[in-house]
Structure formats: structure tokens, C-alpha cells
Amino acid sequence: MDTRDAFRHNVLTSGHRACSGCGEAMAARMVTDLIGPEAIYVNATGCLQVFSTHNQQSAWQAPWIHSVFANAAAVASGVEAALRARGEDTPVIVQAGDGGTFDIGLQCLSGMIERGHDVLFVCYDNEAYMNTGVQRSSSTPHAVRTTTSPPGRVSEGKHHLKKDLISIVAAHRMPYAATATVAYFPDLRAKVDKAMRIKGPRFLHVLSPCPLGWDHDAALSVTVARLAVETGLFPLIELEYGAVTGVTRLARQQPVEEYLKLQGRFKHLFADKGGAEEIRHLQALADANIRRYGLLDANTEWDTDRASQTQRHGRGGYAASSREVSP
Amino acid sequence: MKSLLEGSRAVAEAVHLCRPQVIAAYPITPQTHIIEHLAQFVADGDLSAMFINAESEFGAASIVLGAVASGARAFTASASQGLLLMTEVLYNIAGMRLPVVMVCANRAVGAPINIFSDHQDSMSVRDAGWIQLYVESNQEAVDTVIQAYRIAEACELPVMVCMDGFFLTHTFEPVEIPQQTAVDEFLPPFHFARALDPSRPMTLGGGSEPDNYLEYRAGQHRAMEQARDVIEAIDADFSDHFARGYGGLVDPYRVAGAETVTVTLGSTMGAVRDVVDTLRENGMAVGALRLRCFRPFPAQALIHCLAGAKRIVVLEKAFSAGAGGIVTGELRAALHQAGLATPVEGVIGGLGGRDLTPAVIEAIFRRAATGASSVACRFADLNSDAAPST
Ligand SMILES: Cc1ncc(C[n+]2csc(CCOP(=O)(O)OP(=O)(O)O)c2C)c(N)n1
Numbered sequence: 276m277d278t279r280d281a282f283r284h285n286v287l288t289s290g291h292r293a294c295s296g297c298g299e300a301m302a303a304r305m306v307t308d309l310i311g312p313e314a315i316y317v318n319a320t321g322c323l324q325v326f327s328t329h330n331q332q333s334a335w336q337a338p339w340i341h342s343v344f345a346n347a348a349a350v351a352s353g354v355e356a357a358l359r360a361r362g363e364d365t366p367v368i369v370q371a372g373d374g375g376t377f378d379i380g381l382q383c384l385s386g387m388i389e390r391g392h393d394v395l396f397v398c399y400d401n402e403a404y405m406n407t408g409v410q411r412s413s414s415t416p417h418a419v420r421t422t423t424s425p426p427g428r429v430s431e432g433k434h435h436l437k438k439d440l441i442s443i444v445a446a447h448r449m450p451y452a453a454t455a456t457v458a459y460f461p462d463l464r465a466k467v468d469k470a471m472r473i474k475g476p477r478f479l480h481v482l483s484p485c486p487l488g489w490d491h492d493a494a495l496s497v498t499v500a501r502l503a504v505e506t507g508l509f510p511l512i513e514l515e516y517g518a519v520t521g522v523t524r525l526a527r528q529q530p531v532e533e534y535l536k537l538q539g540r541f542k543h544l545f546a547d548k549g550g551a552e553e554i555r556h557l558q559a560l561a562d563a564n565i566r567r568y569g570l571l572d573a574n575t576e577w578d579t580d581r582a583s584q585t586q587r588h589g590r591g592g593y594a595a596s597s598r599e600v601s602p
Numbered sequence: 603m604k605s606l607l608e609g610s611r612a613v614a615e616a617v618h619l620c621r622p623q624v625i626a627a628y629p630i631t632p633q634t635h636i637i638e639h640l641a642q643f644v645a646d647g648d649l650s651a652m653f654i655n656a657e658s659e660f661g662a663a664s665i666v667l668g669a670v671a672s673g674a675r676a677f678t679a680s681a682s683q684g685l686l687l688m689t690e691v692l693y694n695i696a697g698m699r700l701p702v703v704m705v706c707a708n709r710a711v712g713a714p715i716n717i718f719s720d721h722q723d724s725m726s727v728r729d730a731g732w733i734q735l736y737v738e739s740n741q742e743a744v745d746t747v748i749q750a751y752r753i754a755e756a757c758e759l760p761v762m763v764c765m766d767g768f769f770l771t772h773t774f775e776p777v778e779i780p781q782q783t784a785v786d787e788f789l790p791p792f793h794f795a796r797a798l799d800p801s802r803p804m805t806l807g808g809g810s811e812p813d814n815y816l817e818y819r820a821g822q823h824r825a826m827e828q829a830r831d832v833i834e835a836i837d838a839d840f841s842d843h844f845a846r847g848y849g850g851l852v853d854p855y856r857v858a859g860a861e862t863v864t865v866t867l868g869s870t871m872g873a874v875r876d877v878v879d880t881l882r883e884n885g886m887a888v889g890a891l892r893l894r895c896f897r898p899f900p901a902q903a904l905i906h907c908l909a910g911a912k913r914i915v916v917l918e919k920a921f922s923a924g925a926g927g928i929v930t931g932e933l934r935a936a937l938h939q940a941g942l943a944t945p946v947e948g949v950i951g952g953l954g955g956r957d958l959t960p961a962v963i964e965a966i967f968r969r970a971a972t973g974a975s976s977v978a979c980r981f982a983d984l985n986s987d988a989a990p991s992t
Contacts, residue, residue: 312800312803313800314800315672315798315800317668324808324809325809328805328807328808328809329808329809329811330809330810330811330813330814331808331810331814332808333805333808335803335805336803337800337803338798338799338800338802338803338804339798339803339804339805339806340668340671340798340805340806340807341806341807341808342664342667342668342691342694342698342807343664343690343691343694345660345690346660346661346663346664346667346691349656349657349660349661349662349664349665349668350664350665350667350668350671351668352626352654352656352661352664352665352668353624353626353654353664353665353666353667353668353669353670353671353672353676354668354669354671354672354798355668356623356624356626356652356654356665356668356669356674357623357624357652357668357669357670357672357673357674357676358672359652360623360624360650360651360652360669360674361623361673361674365800382657382658382660382661383657383658383660383661383664385657386656386657386658386661389657390654390655
């Protein structure tokens with residue numbers, strides 16, 4: 276697999292119908308071009324599936340299958356089992372939105388991880404059901420305006436917190452789970468490369484801004500994603516066998532307003548006192564991430580301690596293979 | 603040589619003989635013994651397949667979908683609540699024209715929850731685009747599973763082998779398990795032309811719009827229509843290989859000269875045959891017909907066998923609440939289409955495992971034979987004392 280030129284494979288080629296500035300299209304293009312066409316891609320229902328296939332046209336230049344909304348991880352389990360039964364080890368990749376991962380697809384995802392299937396599951400998280408018109412998902416952050424969590428006389432938008440999916444996934448004690456965004460390509464590339472060298476279930480959570488649903492300038496998708504990281508709202512982390520093994524530190528923390536004010540989905544928070552309280556709440560959530568993951572700390576022994584990493588590596592599931600990274 | 607085997611064990615042996623590469627399932631009574639036996643074959647190294655314990659029936663159906671799309675022969679089994687949980691995926695498998703084979707260990711659907719047999723589960727997914735074959739005996743279950751892979755792979759359509767829960771799955775009968783070499787001769791290895799493969803990248807399951815969705819659906823219907831001949835031909839070929847056949851689509855019993863014919867499905871036919879014999883001995887002109895293939899609906903084959911009947915009773919173990927018997931309605935439509943005005947009485951019975959005893963069946967025949975006006979839909983053996991107050 277040639278990864279010298281990240282955009283050479285054109286696994287997701289041009290001519291598809293994504294909106295301008297679509298973070299999911301950007302993320303999918305980066306991820307699939309890093310992985311290349313020698314893989315089988317399984318897609319959940321959602322924007323990516325809709326804008327990339329249409330009436331016998333397809334933007335995919337690799338084997339690609341879509342079944343239904345909730346079952347991508349299970350379809351991928353079957354694909355992988357079929358390959359294993361024949362002694363082949365073509366990589367199997369799932370691509371799903373946050374709805375197809377956090378909500379309706381979570382059960383199949385958990386089953387896939389628990390059974391140890393050799394599949395990389397990539398969630399393109401645009402923090403709502405975008406394909407059906409920006410409805411709230413369990414990934415939608417607190418206080419966001421969506422079409423089913425509208426701010427109103429007695430509401431400041433979504434009432435509940437964004438589900439901490441990466442912790443839920445990592446709690447399966449799987450070989451590798453990581454977060455990334457479209458804003459930090461070298462970080463994303465390093466995580467895709469690492470995921471592709473590991474055998475067993477792997478999970479990549481890619482924050483993918485949606486200009487339509489987040490209501491920001493289509494030219495600012497990367498800026499918005501970068502601010503999500505720099506505020507501490509979306510920490511870039513890696514977990515192996517349930518433990519945090521990598522954290523992308525921040526040089527300094529941006530106040531959450533810098534992130535919120537670029538996006539119409541938070542506009543109502545700047546209108547009144549109730550909104551100001553929600554902004555303080557969001558700042559507190561960002562600060563909690565900073566503390567939890569040590570985002571402003573210098574690198575510690577924890578990042579490099581081989582003994583603790585070795586300790587974490589005991590596991591069941593599939594036997595180690597040549598693609599496994601030695602701890 | 604015949605051996606005395608539980609139905610589930612016999613079916614598991616048949617699946618084994620078909621050399622599946624991927625088996626995925628989720629347990630539900632009365633399907634459990636089938637998958638437990640398969641798990642044991644794999645655990646003992648006798649069957650080299652991937653055995654995948656799915657997290658739900660929805661997952662199990664999705665796993666076999668993915669496996670078959672990747673070119674592997676696959677198997678799953680379910681029943682009742684589990685089959686209904688698969689529904690979305692069942693339609694998807696059929697729409698993608700994936701030759702999946704599954705066994706439905708027919709069971710009632712809740713509420714009230716009931717583990718015993720009727721046909722409400724598989725009948726409820728009759729429109730999903732799966733071929734449905736209902737078997738009468740454990741021997742037929744074994745043989746039909748083997749036929750099902752040939753049919754599915756020839757037609758690129760999924761096949762559901764429906765066998766009555768407990769009455770067949772948990773009952774010991776003498777069964778002949780075919781030799782592996784004979785099955786290998788009858789069933790060549792699976793080759794799927796549209797398999798997911800990086801050397802020939804293809805898109806499966808892409809979007810469609812008003813300008814071509816209709817054509818995909820019409821194509822699916824055409825494939826089902828053409829499957830009738832394939833099912834008959836493969837049953838005939840099976841009987842050339844194994845000296846056992848089941849009539850392909852329909853299985854008539856003493857319909858020649860019969861004035862009153864009962865149409866039924868599945869294991870009920872065993873008792874119906876006995877009752878026909880008894881009544882024939884008493885000089886009554888009765889016969890019976892077993893609908894082996896319900897999807898595609900074999901209208902012509904039915905008309906061919908039933909054209910001489912004066913009255914028909916359909917005895918079925920499922921219904922559409924507010925409309926009546928499902929087979930009853932379809933048979934009436936087929937007769938009408940053929941220009942026949944034969945009265946058809948619709949009888950629902952045997953729900954939730956209630957025995958359809960010879961006495962109950964005989965009463966159905968006798969009532970119909972009097973020529974009393976046929977009833978659109980009635981329940982046999984209805985015990986008004988047991989009915990809850992509403
Ligand atoms: C079972 C089922 N329920 C609902 C839908 C409707 N639906 C299609 S895509 C979608 C939202 C997808 O959201 P997400 O997974 O976040 O992906 P996105 O479109 O945002 O990329 C929904 C609700 C469906 N196709 N299937």
C-alpha cells in the first residue's frame with residue numbers, strides 16, 4: 276500500500292454530491308485514500324452513502340457495500356468472517372455517521388468489538404442526523420440547536436450531554452481506539468496508519484464539521500474542527516486495551532466562545548442570560564476534558580511507560596498476527 | 603442407512619454437508635438446538651466454518667448478508683421474535699439478491715409470548731422477497747436445506763426453509779443423512795459473481811430514485827416468478843440423486859376424484875393424510891394438498907391440482923388480523939384468476955402450538971363436505987372457556 280501521496284488513490288473520487296465544505300466528505304477522502312483500494316468498505320446509511328452513490332452511479336473506486344442504517348458493523352463482521360474462512364486478510368473498513376455509531380448502530384458495533392473482528396470502524400461524527408435534516412443524536416453536544424432540539428421559550432436547545440462514546444468503545448478493552456479531526460491531517464494519518472498495522476477491532480472517531488447542520492461558513496470547516504480541539508471540547512486521544520496511551524497536547528486553551536460564535540447552532544446561547552449559563556456549562560465541560568486528559572500538561576512518563584503498556588496488552592480474541600504492532 | 607435423529611440435529615447435519623463457511627446466529631427457542639449442534643461441529647473441528655455468536659438476530663442476518671456478499675456460503679436460523687427482529691435485513695438481503703439460506707423454526711409471535719409452533723413468524727415476512735419452503739418431516743427438512751442452497755445460488759434469491767418448531771425441531775424421526783460425496787456432486791461450490799473483491803471493485807447497495815427503483819423491484823418479482831421452474835427442476839434432480847422428492851411446489855395427496863380438498867402447510871399434513879385415508883375408507887371423496895412452496899406462490903400448480911375439487915378448505919396456522927387466513931386469500935385470488943368459483947373455507951388452527959388432532963381435522967372435513975356455505979374465516983378448536991374477557 277502506497278501512502279506517500281495521501282490523495283493518489285481517489286478511493287472516494289470526485290463528482291459526488293456532498294455539500295461544499297462537507298467535513299464528512301473531507302474526512303472520508305482522507306481516511307480512504309490513506310487505506311487505499313485494497314480493502315472492503317462497509318457503509319451505514321447516512322450522508323456519506325447518499326452523496327456517494329446515486330442511481331447506478333458510484334464515487335467508490337474500491338469494493339463498497341451498504342446494507343441498512345444500524346448494521347454496518349455486523350455486515351463488516353460477516354465480510355471479515357468470509358475472508359478469514361478463505362484465509363484472506365483484505366482489510367475491512369466500516370464508515371458510519373454518529374447516528375449509525377452512537378445510537379442505532381451501537382449494538383452491532385459492540386458485538387463486532389466484543390467478538391474481536393479484524394475490522395476498522397470509522398465514525399464520521401457531525402454531531403447530528405444530517406442526512407435526514409439535522410435532527411439531534413446522542414452525539415449532539417449540550418445546548419445545540421437541531422431541528423428536534425430547537426431552542427424555544429423554555430429551552431436552550433439539546434438538554435443532554437454528548438455521549439462519551441470513545442470511553443464506551445474503549446471499555447471493550449479493544450486493541451485501538453482514537454479520536455481525530457479533519458483539522459490535523461498528520462495526526463489523522465498517524466492514527467489511520469497505526470490502526471491499519473494492528474489486528475483486531477479498531478475504532479476511529481473523526482470529528483467532521485457540517486456547514487449545513489452546524490450553520491457555519493463552508494470555508495471554515497477546518498477552522499471549526501481545529502477550534503473544537505483547541506478549546507478542549509474534542510480531545511485528540513488514543514486508547515489501547517482500554518487505557519489512554521496517547522494525548523495530543525495543546526499549546527494553549529482557547530475559550531469555548533471562539534468555537535461557538537462561528538456556528539449558528541450555538542447562536543441562541545448569545546441571546547440571553549440562560550444562554551450565557553449554558554456557555555459557562557460548555558466551558559466547564561471543556562475544562563473537565565483538559566483536566567481528565569492532561570491536555571495542557573507536558574508529556575509524562577505515562578505516555579512512554581512501556582511496562583504499563585505491556586501490562587495492558589493481555590487480551591482474548593484473535594491470535595496475534597504479523598500485522599500486530601509489538602507493544 | 604437411516605438413523606433416529608432429533609429434527610434439529612438432522613438439519614444441522616444437512617447444513618454441515620453443504621459446507622457453509624460462515625454461520626451466524628442468535629438463540630431463540632425452538633431454533634436453539636440447530637445452532638448448538640453446529641457450534642459443536644465447529645468446536646470439534648468437524649466443520650471448518652466461522653461460527654459467529656451474533657449480538658442479536660438483526661446482527662446475525664447482517665453477518666450472513668456480509669458473508670454472502672463476500673462470496674462465502676452462509677447459514678443462519680431463527681424464529682418468531684427473532685425473525686421479526688431480522689425483518690429490515692431480510693428485505694435488504696433479498697433486494698441485493700444475495701443467496702442466503704436460513705431455517706425458520708416456526709413459532710408463534712407475541713403478545714402473548716408463546717414459544718410453541720405456528721406459522722405467524724414466517725408468514726409475516728412473506729413480502730420480503732425470500733423463497734419460502736415449508737417442510738412436513740425431518741427427512742424433508744434435511745433434503746430441503748440441501749436443495750435450498752442449489753435454488754438460492756441458481757436464482758440469486760434467499761431461501762427460508764420453514765420447519766415447525768417442536769413438532770419437527772424437537773422430535774426424533776428416522777432420517778437418512780446423505781453421503782458427503784453425493785451432496786458434493788449435487789451441490790457445487792458457491793461462486794458469487796458480484797462478490798466484494800478489490801480486484802473487481804463493485805458498489806453493492808447504492809441509492810436509487812423514482813426513475814429506477816420500480817425496475818429493481820420488478821426485476822425481483824420476475825426472478826421470483828422464474829424460481830418456480832428452478833425449484834421444481836432442483837427437486838426433480840434431487841430425487842434423481844437421492845431417490846427422494848417432494849413434488850417441487852405442491853404435494854397433493856389423493857386429490858384425484860376428491861370433492862373436498864384440504865390445503866395445508868408443514869407438519870400438519872401428516873395428520874391430514876391419516877384423516878384422508880380414514881374418510882376415504884368410509885367412502886368420503888376427500889383429498890389434501892400440501893403447499894410446499896409458499897413464495898413464490900404456485901398458483902398454476904395449485905389450480906392444476908384443485909381444478910376438480912367441489913370445495914376447498916384451507917387449514918393454516920397464521921392469519922392477518924382483520925382480514926383472515928393468508929393462504930386462504932391468495933388461493934381464492936388464484937381460483938378467481940383462473941375463472942373458477944370453487945368455494946374456499948378459511949380455517950385458522952394450531953396457533954401457539956395447539957395440537958391439530960385427527961379429530962379436529964376430521965370435523966373440519968366433515969363440516970365442509972356437507973356443502974354448508976363456506977365461511978370466510980373461522981378458528982378451529984376454539985375453546986370459548988379459555989378466552990380472556992376483553
Ligand atoms: C432504521 C432507520 N431509521 C431511520 C432512517 C432514516 N435515516 C437515514 S440516514 C439518517 C441519519 C444519519 O445520521 P448519521 O448516522 O449521523 O449520519 P450523517 O447523515 O449525519 O452523516 C436517518 C435517521 C433509516 N434509514 N433507517
